[in-house]
Amino acid sequence: MNDFLLISVFGVLALYFYSSSATYKSLYRKISEEKELIEDKNENLEKLKDKLEKQIQMSLATIGDSQESLTNSREMYQELKLQNVELEHRNKLLQEKVDELYASVGNIS
Secondary structure, eight states, rough: OHHHHHHHHHHHHHHHHHHHHHHHHHHHHHHHHHHHHHHHHHHHHHHHHHHHHHHHHHHHHHHHHHHHHHHHHHHHHHHHHHHHHHHHHHHHHHHHHHHHHHHHHHHOO
């Protein structure tokens, strides 16, 4: 009777371990599948991150070029503005000289 009880307990334990091993195997498969999905998502996110970093670098380079171009344009504008002021001043002086010449010609005649 003790042998039968002992064999029954071992049988029940064997069935328990067999059924739990199947459960653990299925859980392991599910975990492995989830791990693969997460690794794929991480890989896709890394690719997207690299792509966005490249776009940001290109955008920064474009902004730098635009800023340099804007600086050059601003400098050229300032130079042209100074030249315009100088030309206006010279024009005013020449106009005054012309007025003086007309006045002197008017006095001569």
